[in-house]
Amino acid sequence: MDPHAKPDFETPAGREARYGEFVSLLARHDQSIRRFVRSLLPSNQGVDDVMQETALECWKKYESFTPDNAEDAVDEFIRWACVIARYKVLSWQRDSSRDRLVFRESVIERLAQDAMQNLEQRERERKAIETCLGQLDADQRRLVLSVHSPGESIAKIAEETGVKTRRLYSKVNALRKRLLDCVQGRLVEEL
Amino acid sequence: MDDTIRNLIFQAIDQTISADDFEVLQDAIERREDVRAEYLRAINLCESIGEIATESAGDLHGDLHGGPPQRNAAPASVLDDATQWTWQRLAIAAAVLALVGGVAYWFGQSNDADAPQWVDVNQDLLEEPEEALIAGHATLRSAVDLRWSNDSLAFREGDVLPNGVLQFDEGIAEIDFFCGATLIVEGPATLDVESDWSVRVVKGRLRASVPPAARGFIVKAADSEIIDLGTEFAVEVGDDEARVEVIDGEVKLRGGRHDGDHLVTGEREWLKGSQSRPDAFKGLSTLSDVQRRREDAQIQQFEGWKTYSQQLRTDDRLIAYYPIAESDAERVIPNRASSGPELDGILVGPVTRADGRFGAASTALEFDRPGSRVRTRIDGAFDAFTFACWVRIDSLEHRYNSLFMGDGYENGEPHWQLHEDGRLMFSVMVDDTPGAGLGPAEDSRLHRIYFTEPIWDVSKSGKWLHLAAVYDPVARQVNQFVNGEPISSEPITDQFHVKTLRIGTAEIGNWGQPLRNSPWFAVRNLNGAIDELAIFNAALSREEIQTLYEQGKPLGY
Structure with a gap:
């Protein structure tokens, strides 16, 4: 068996291994993802909610996260998670757009675009x-x-x-x- | 980068930016790449400062004259010890691995300690007290014919319910738990509210409706826990028996004789005692029953008040009387005292019509925008004042929040308002000659403000209150009341004694025209609504104020 092969979702053991891997990636990068989310929201309000939803969604979609090789996996994970986070920010924005000081959608889109370029900084x-x-x-x-x-x-x-x-x-x-x-x-x- | 944009960026980050400036900033962010870059840099800077500040909080004081903050000394520091940090996190995560929701929860919460305290900036600027907290697990959404037991705490509609025992002898209570579950409880009942997510039924019948967000809500009865797995179930607990029936959905039982059992729609189980009464749940109130009963009771209450109000308007001590609740509040609120339409109140600016204290059938006026006001002109000289109104306060957002204010605040004219800290303020101008006052300003005028203790905090937001202030020059007392109860009584000393009282032009819900020749006005509109105001040329007694409250109170009080 190829030692670099990803555990699959078919067996309970494989699922657990994937889960462990997911949690470890998340734990390592939550600060970067959090900072990205924070850049798109006008205040800290909502950051925790968006982060939670992002984490859940990432896990649901984790099966589809297939980095080309192990070295890139780390960077790719942040980018991949930030794309999901961006959607979660937008849906948060729609729910709270009537509140004071919430960025409009077009502003969030532009900020997200630019923020994605500096994730490693x-x-x-x-x-x-x-x-x-x-x-x-x-x-x-x-x-x-x-x-x-x-x-x-x-x-x-x-x-x-x-x-x-x-x-x-x-x-x-x-x-x-x-x-x-x-x-x-x-x-x-x-x- | 020009300084103006940078200032706007910091104001936005600190949440002190005005709505207009926020628009300007958004436009700039959208159009200019350099503004976007600067904004992202500023966010990063402030967030990092926040992290550093939090990490070095312990050292900060000792460090004032030393070197840079000793970040390296902080063991939990994210960057310095990433491996250890990750494993710590993983260990925590392992404990909650069983559920994906678990890790998401942990993930979302894990940075609380690092979260910078942005709100502090606002508080510093406004010199406000700390963020408000309310203790409690549920709200009493509606109370129909509810009679609280003698030795139980009594709550009103809209009250936040704290930890502990609720006991009532009759009536129906609709209780919303903060998790989203709703209980309809029929008296006689005794409940022990344990948390946002659990309640013990000591005695009584109830129906629990649990939306998906509140799945997992627990009702404890006898020695069992009923854990809701979705939608609706009924519980009855008597002295010797306890049972549960699933109306729709599924529950799980934990503990007791049916530990581990699941019940689905239509199934029932005795948790204690025998199956002696198979039809015990027939006739248990539903949400629409409660609403219907409530509406009926509310209309009755409204009719009762109307009858009383007809009688009240014949009181010849009234200076003016505005029973807004019964009016349509087009552009005028009629004065129903014998002084007649001369004293009608005129709606000015964005005053909006809202539901009065008797629900949708009644009317209230909302003053939640700064230009909102009701203006009136009440000429004449008076011997005493009693002001009484029903008011719903949504928030005390300004330093001073108006109830009834004489325009110029000239000799003998009243000001009745609430301070931002929740204290009621009643005052009458003693000597409006500039310089006569005791204040530090050169042109201060002589008056005395009679404060109560704070009567309002955010837990009372949206609830109707009956407020009254009595200025009694003969007895030399200022008495103030909330919901018919005296809350403050202060003597009028010689220095502040005013015998001849006046009103003149005045406003309800705002103070728009303090300085007639100036375009500036203080922002003192009431963020809330008023649906009745009576002004008497007399000092009403405690009993009379009590009667005003009793005859005018809405359902559930």
């Missing part, structure tokens, strides 16, 4: 972001992180420093822009 970007964050001084870093830290908030910093919330917030955005430029610079440098 996530780790490099993350490293660049860490480096750039490291270049800020401690107070600036705390401010930028505060927006997303449990137990931290702009309001708290505002109280401590006596600077108005709104001013702090525009400082956060200025820092974010600086980080964006810094990250962009580093990524270009690496190429």
